[in-house]
Amino acid sequence: MSSARSTIPGIRLGTAAAGIKYADRDDLVVVEMAQTATCAAVFTRNAFCAAPVQLAKRHLTQESPRYLLINSGNANAGTGQQGMQDALDSCHGVATSAGCKVEQVLPFSTGVIGENLPVEAIRGAIPGAMGSLSGDGWEAASRAIMTTDTRPKLRSRQFEFEGVRVGLCGMAKGAGMIRPDMATMLAFLATDLSISQALLRECLANAVKPSFNSITVDGDTSTNDACVLMASGASSLAPVVDRDSPLYRQLEHEVTELCIDLAREIVRDGEGATKLVEILVQGAADETEARDVAYTIAHSPLVKTALFASDPNWGRILAAVGRAGLDDLDIDRVEIWLDDLCIVRNGGRVAEYTEQAGLSVMGQKEFTIRVVLGRGGEQAQIVTCDLSYDYVKINAEYRT
Amino acid sequence: MSSARSTIPGIRLGTAAAGIKYADRDDLVVVEMAQTATCAAVFTRNAFCAAPVQLAKRHLTQESPRYLLINSGNANAGTGQQGMQDALDSCHGVATSAGCKVEQVLPFSTGVIGENLPVEAIRGAIPGAMGSLSGDGWEAASRAIMTTDTRPKLRSRQFEFEGVRVGLCGMAKGAGMIRPDMATMLAFLATDLSISQALLRECLANAVKPSFNSITVDGDTSTNDACVLMASGASSLAPVVDRDSPLYRQLEHEVTELCIDLAREIVRDGEGATKLVEILVQGAADETEARDVAYTIAHSPLVKTALFASDPNWGRILAAVGRAGLDDLDIDRVEIWLDDLCIVRNGGRVAEYTEQAGLSVMGQKEFTIRVVLGRGGEQAQIVTCDLSYDYVKINAEYRT
Numbered sequence: 158m159s160s161a162r163s164t165i166p167g168i169r170l171g172t173a174a175a176g177i178k179y180a181d182r183d184d185l186v187v188v189e190m191a192q193t194a195t196c197a198a199v200f201t202r203n204a205f206c207a208a209p210v211q212l213a214k215r216h217l218t219q220e221s222p223r224y225l226l227i228n229s230g231n232a233n234a235g236t237g238q239q240g241m242q243d244a245l246d247s248c249h250g251v252a253t254s255a256g257c258k259v260e261q262v263l264p265f266s267t268g269v270i271g272e273n274l275p276v277e278a279i280r281g282a283i284p285g286a287m288g289s290l291s292g293d294g295w296e297a298a299s300r301a302i303m304t305t306d307t308r309p310k311l312r313s314r315q316f317e318f319e320g321v322r323v324g325l326c327g328m329a330k331g332a333g334m335i336r337p338d339m340a341t342m343l344a345f346l347a348t349d350l351s352i353s354q355a356l357l358r359e360c361l362a363n364a365v366k367p368s369f370n371s372i373t374v375d376g377d378t379s380t381n382d383a384c385v386l387m388a389s390g391a392s393s394l395a396p397v398v399d400r401d402s403p404l405y406r407q408l409e410h411e412v413t414e415l416c417i418d419l420a421r422e423i424v425r426d427g428e429g430a431t432k433l434v435e436i437l438v439q440g441a442a443d444e445t446e447a448r449d450v451a452y453t454i455a456h457s458p459l460v461k462t463a464l465f466a467s468d469p470n471w472g473r474i475l476a477a478v479g480r481a482g483l484d485d486l487d488i489d490r491v492e493i494w495l496d497d498l499c500i501v502r503n504g505g506r507v508a509e510y511t512e513q514a515g516l517s518v519m520g521q522k523e524f525t526i527r528v529v530l531g532r533g534g535e536q537a538q539i540v541t542c543d544l545s546y547d548y549v550k551i552n553a554e555y556r557t
Numbered sequence: 558m559s560s561a562r563s564t565i566p567g568i569r570l571g572t573a574a575a576g577i578k579y580a581d582r583d584d585l586v587v588v589e590m591a592q593t594a595t596c597a598a599v600f601t602r603n604a605f606c607a608a609p610v611q612l613a614k615r616h617l618t619q620e621s622p623r624y625l626l627i628n629s630g631n632a633n634a635g636t637g638q639q640g641m642q643d644a645l646d647s648c649h650g651v652a653t654s655a656g657c658k659v660e661q662v663l664p665f666s667t668g669v670i671g672e673n674l675p676v677e678a679i680r681g682a683i684p685g686a687m688g689s690l691s692g693d694g695w696e697a698a699s700r701a702i703m704t705t706d707t708r709p710k711l712r713s714r715q716f717e718f719e720g721v722r723v724g725l726c727g728m729a730k731g732a733g734m735i736r737p738d739m740a741t742m743l744a745f746l747a748t749d750l751s752i753s754q755a756l757l758r759e760c761l762a763n764a765v766k767p768s769f770n771s772i773t774v775d776g777d778t779s780t781n782d783a784c785v786l787m788a789s790g791a792s793s794l795a796p797v798v799d800r801d802s803p804l805y806r807q808l809e810h811e812v813t814e815l816c817i818d819l820a821r822e823i824v825r826d827g828e829g830a831t832k833l834v835e836i837l838v839q840g841a842a843d844e845t846e847a848r849d850v851a852y853t854i855a856h857s858p859l860v861k862t863a864l865f866a867s868d869p870n871w872g873r874i875l876a877a878v879g880r881a882g883l884d885d886l887d888i889d890r891v892e893i894w895l896d897d898l899c900i901v902r903n904g905g906r907v908a909e910y911t912e913q914a915g916l917s918v919m920g921q922k923e924f925t926i927r928v929v930l931g932r933g934g935e936q937a938q939i940v941t942c943d944l945s946y947d948y949v950k951i952n953a954e955y956r957t
Binding site: 235270271465470479552554 | 603866876880944
C-alpha cells in the first residue's frame with residue numbers, strides 16, 4: 158500500500174530523443190510487455206479522435222499487444238489519411254525492431270494538433286528506445302511523455318496477497334485540454350499480476366470513473382486521451398479470473414487509488430493552476446444532476462478566477478448552481494460549504510459567516526466546495542483547479 | 558435609420574449618486590414613462606434570480622409600470638427575504654416621491670452578489686434622481702448603470718413612417734457574467750410609438766433572440782439579467798395593434814437592429830476582451846445542434862486564449878466541435894473557415910492553407926469563425942470574445 162520503487166516485473170520501458178518538438182530531452186517511449194501480459198485501454202470520446210487513437214483501438218481488436226509506442230510534441234490529430242499512415246509506419250518501426258506483428262504495437266501521441274507526424278525522426282529513434290528498455294525505465298518515461306506538464310506524474314503502490322508482494326505502477330501526463338470523457342490525456346499503468354483480459358478491462362473501467370473521469374482543468378476534452386492498464390503476468394500468484402475474488406477486489410481498489418492519485422496530480426499541475434479544489438455536490442435527485450452542477454461550477458470562469466484570488470465569492474458559486482439547468486431547483490434549499498464552513502443556507506448568506514473565515518479556507522492550496530441541493534440522496538465529486546494569469550499565458554503562447 | 562440624438566418623447570431619465578459602491582459617480586437611475594406608455598420585459602432564466610428580478614416580474618403582472626428604478630454596485634441577489642424587503646422599500650421611495658403605486662415601479666440592480674442593498678442610501682438619493690428627470694438623461698443614465706464596463710453603451714435610431722419620425726433609443730450594461738439566457742445583463746430600450754402590450758412583448762422577444770440571447774463572454778448567466786422595452790405613446794402615429802402592419806414590422810426590425818448593436822457593444826467591452834468574434838455554424842441538422850457547437854467553441858478556454866494570441870490553432874476549434882455532443886458526427890465532413898479562408902476540409906488542414914494567411918485573419922479586431930458540419934441546412938450564429946490576462950485580472954481582483 159505504501160509508495161515503492163517503480164518497477165513491475167514483466168514490464169520494461171525505453172526512451173529516446175526524436176527531436177519532434179523539444180530540444181535536449183527524450184520525447185519517445187517504448188513500453189514492452191511480457192508475452193504473458195494482458196492489456197486493457199480506454200480512449201477519448203471526442204468525435205474528433207486522433208489517428209493513433211483510431212489505430213490503437215483497431216490493433217486492440219486484432220492482436221494481444223506487446224508494445225506501446227508513445228511520443229510527445231505532436232498529437233497526430235486532424236491529420237487525415239496521412240496521419241493514419243504515419244501512425245501505422247511508426248508502429249512498423251517497433252514491429253521490425255522487436256520482431257513482432259505490427260498489430261501488437263499500440264501507438265499514442267500527445268502534443269500539437271494538426272501537424273504531420275515526423276515519421277522518419279520517430280523511426281530513426283526507435284532502435285535507441287528499444288536498446289534502452291529496462292524495468293527501471295518508468296521515471297525517464299514519465300518525463301518523456303510530458304508536454305506542458307511542469308513535472309512528471311509517476312506513482313507506485315504495492316500490497317501483499319497470500320505472502321506475495323503485488324506491484325502497481327502508473328504514469329500520466331496532462332495539464333491542459335483536460336476534461337477526460339473516457340480516460341485522461343495519457344496514462345499508463347501496470348501490475349505484475351496475471352489477469353484475464355475481460356476482468357482487466359472491467360478493473361480499468363471502474364478505476365477511471367472516480368479518477369480521470371472526474372477531473373477537469375478547462376472543460377476541453379482532448380482528441381488523444383487514453384489510459385492503458387497492463388498486467389504482465391510475471392507474478393507467482395495464480396491468474397485472476399473471478400471478479401468476486403478477494404485478489405480482484407483488492408486489485409481494483411489499488412488501481413482506483415493509483416488512478417485517483419495520478420488524476421489529482423494532473424489537476425495540481427493543471428496549466429497555471431495554483432489550487433486543487435474538490436467540488437462535492439450532495440442531496441441531488443440523481444448522480445447526473447449532481448455531476449451537471451459540479452461541472453457547471455468547475456467550468457465557470459468567474460468561479461475559477463475567484464478561486465485564484467482566494468475570494469469567497471459564493472454568489473458566483475450560487476449563480477453557477479442556478480444556471481446548471483436543473484428543473485424546479487429551489488434555491489432556498491441550497492447550502493454551500495467551504496470545507497466545514499457553511500456560507501450559504503436557504504439561498505442566502507449564513508448570518509454568522511464572516512469574510513475572514515471564508516478567506517482562510519480559500520487561502521489553502523487544497524479545499525472542498527460542498528453544495529447541498531436538498532433534492533435527494535445522490536452525490537458526485539469532481540476535482541478541478543483555478544484559472545490564473547498563467548493559464549492564459551501558457552495557452553496564448555503555446556505553439557505560436 | 559441613422560444614429561440620432563438620444564431623446565424619446567414621453568420618456569425621462571434622472572440620475573443621482575447614492576454611494577452604493579463607487580465614489581464620485583452616479584449609481585442610481587430613475588426612468589419615467591408617460592401615462593400612455595406600455596412596457597415589456599424579459600428576465601434571466603437563472604434559477605437563482607435576484608430579489609429585484611422577482612419583484613419586477615410580480616409588479617409587471619399587477620400594474621402598468623410608470624417608473625424603473627435602477628442601481629449599480631449591488632445586485633441584491635442571494636439576499637433572501639431581506640433582499641425582497643429592500644427591493645420593495647426602494648420602490649416605495651420612488652412611489653412616494655412620484656405619487657404613484659409601488660406596483661408601478663420596477664426595480665433593477667446590478668453589481669456584487671450577496672451583499673444587502675443599502676436601502677437608506679438609495680431612498681435618500683431618489684429625490685435627487687427624480688428632480689433631475691429629463692428627456693436628455695439617456696447619456697448620464699447609461700453611465701450610471703455601469704459596473705465593470707469600461708464605457709457606456711447607448712444607441713439610438715430613427716425612421717420615418719407616413720412622414721412621421723419615430724425614435725428608438727437603448728442603453729445596456731454588461732461586460733462579465735455574460736451568457737444571457739433570456740436577456741442581457743441590463744438593457745433599457747424605448748420608442749415613442751404607441752403599441753399594445755401584447756405586441757410590444759412579441760417585439761421584444763423576437764428582438765432579443767438574435768441579439769442579447771446570442772452572445773457570450775464567459776458562459777456565466779447572470780442572476781440579474783433583464784431587458785426592458787418601453788413605448789411611450791407620445792407619437793402622433795396611430796397605435797400599433799396589428800402584427801402584420803408595416804409599422805409593426807418596421808418597428809420590430811429596428812428594435813432588433815438596436816439590440817444587436819447593443820449586444821455587440823457588450824461583447825466588445827467584454828471583460829478583458831481584445832477581439833469580437835462571430836461564430837457561425839452552418840450545415841447543421843437543426844438549430845439546436847448548431848447552437849450547441851457554436852457555444853462549445855465560444856466557451857472553450859483553449860479557443861478563447863488562441864483568439865487572444867491571434868493563433869490560428871484550428872485543432873482547438875476542431876476538438877471543440879468534436880466534444881459538442883453531436884450524435885454520429887462525421888469529422889471528415891467538417892469544414893472550418895476564418896472569414897473567407899478555408900483552413901480545414903475533410904477533417905484535416907487544407908493543403909494550400911498557410912499559417913501566415915490564418916494569422917492575418919486572426920490579427921483583426923473582428924472576424925468570423927465559420928464551421929460547416931455537413932449534416933443539414935440549419936445554422937446558428939453567436940458572438941463572443943477572447944480570454945485575456947485582463948479577464949483574469951478583472952475577475953480575480955473584483956470585489957476583494
